[in-house]
Amino acid sequence: MREEVAFMQGVKVILNKKDLSTQKRTDEQRDLAIRQIINSAVVSESVVDIFDAVGLDKPNIGLLSDEFLAQVKNLPEKNLAVELLERLLEGEIKSRFASNVVQEKKFSELLSNVITRYQNRSIETAQVMEELIEMARKFQEAANRGDELGLTEDEIKFYDALATNESAVRELADETLKKIAHELTENLRQNLTVDWSERESVRAKLRLMVKRILRKYKYKYPPDLQDAAVELVLQQAQALGVAWAV
Secondary structure: HHHHHHHHHHHHHHHOOOOOOOOOOHHHHHHHHHHHHHHHOOOOOOOOHHHHHHHOOOOOOOOOHHHHHHHHHHHOHHHHHHHHHHHHHHHHHHOOOOHHHHHHHHHHHHHHHHHHHHHOOOOOOOHHHHHHHHHHHHHHHHHHHHHHOOOOOOHHOOOOOOOOOOHHHHHOHHHHHHHHHHHHHHHHHHHHHHHHOOOHHHHHHHHHHHHHHHOOOOOOHHHHHHHHHHHHHHHHHHHHHHHHOO
């Protein structure tokens, strides 16, 4: 029933559009407009010219693509555009980085910081739009890093955990970090049990295993950073543990 739903939402947007340039949207109208933009962005065929009702003219676009971001940037109602980008980024962070401890924390903090400054009137609407669009582009780059580095979805999560400290990245060759990430993924996957995070004896065993892997390579992981890296790796393993155990 997607086409019928899209049509009815489009009709409602148009009926509610009366002179929106001079009147503020109600919460319901704003929510409807945002849903309409998002729905139209993921529908493969245009049933009705719904985009015209919200100021966008191309229905066949991908969320957070350069084309879509450019159109959102040009929306006449900047406050609506800001809220749309906030919701999109928040949703994408939760869905794409739900099990990536490092990236989820990084982008959640970035988004929270920008929105807080915007709400406190520390930055103007135009500036927050620029920052959110730039964040969306960085988000896309981060989401595609696994393919670029030749790592699986699980391996890139451990790679991020290892590379979170800049001095470790400087001291270790990138290929070494990738090898460590691969070995961590394989060993942790084989040794995790359903209740491992609740059993200190098992956690201690896994902690020692991670330390041995970090020390194994010719260019050793910086000793002064190992403890923090081990704990972050175990946090990442815990985020993946349920799926792995199943």
